[in-house]
Amino acid sequence: MTEAPAAPPVRRNRRSHRVRLIATDLDGTLLHDDKSVSDRTVAALAAAEQAGIEVFFVTGRPARWMDVVSDHVHGHGLAICANGAAVVDLHQGRRIVKVRELSREAALAVVAALRLATPGVSFAVERTSGIHYEPEYPPLFEDPGAVVAPVAKLLGEEGSYPGQPVLKLLAHHGELEPDAFLRLAREAAGQLAEFTRSSSTALLEISGSGVSKASTLAGCCAERGIAPEEVIAFGDMPNDLQMLDWAGTSYAMANAHPDVLAATTHRTDSNEDDGVAAIIEHLLSAP
Structure with a gap:
């Protein structure tokens, strides 16, 4: 069992607030x-x-x-x-x-920046309708409805995926250490979108700016x-x-x-x- 204590809630400010x-x-x-x-x-x-x-x-x-x-x-x-x-x-x-949503323009700009900064990167596109990925992208969870194609095609032309906005772009690298990949990506394209990670692998999750x-x-x-x-x-x-x-x-x-x-x-x-x-x-x- 973990020894970490379950401390009682402590507020940051001096006033006490009811938890809602x-x-x-x-x-x-x-x-x-x-x-x-x-x-x-x-x-x-x-x-x-x-x-x-x-x-x-x-x-x-x-x-x-x-x-x-x-x-x-x-x-x-x-x-x-x-x-x-x-x-x-x-x-x-x-x-x-x-x-x-993450706009098509921002997603394409992120793809271009990461291709240049981190060769070997592969991408997946998460839409409201499901996930689609490039042939090189390792699908962590098989999705029978996924389209497998280059990311430019997955992002499509304007209006090619009606009612299916992009929620996030996923970027995977097979060689970089996860936190190092995140730092490199933010340096290369942090002004274009929000970058974060939650996987133990070098898998980045990319959302629209401010999201x-x-x-x-x-x-x-x-x-x-x-x-x-x-x-x-x-x-x-x-x-x-x-x-x-x-x-x-x-x-x-x-x-x-x-x-x-x-x-x-x-x-x-x-x-x-x-x-x-x-x-x-x-x-x-x-x-």
């Missing part, structure tokens, strides 16, 4: 390594909602991969998917209710009149960093990436030890 929303990443955070949701976590999330606290799942996953929680957690709250590019209603069959878990979560909270100080967030990888910085109280999982551990004050147990549930239980038991 829990924002949690999925892989490496809420889910066990086998992608299951423990009974303890299911119970903790249900108790939070019964106490009037909203639950948002905030993930790099696309909407079609959200059955991992919607089937087992009874459709709690909303899901912010694809690192902020889509807002999904889990109560309505994983229906996408908001899209923040992130944090910015979409901030917009959803503003619509509900929820301030950052009323939000607790949980995460483990670089794509969680902006969200963890935005929320009033943030927890890094014991298994988190070193950058996440360095950027957060609070810690909880690992995903395997139900670290999110431990904090929720403590929160609900406090007088």
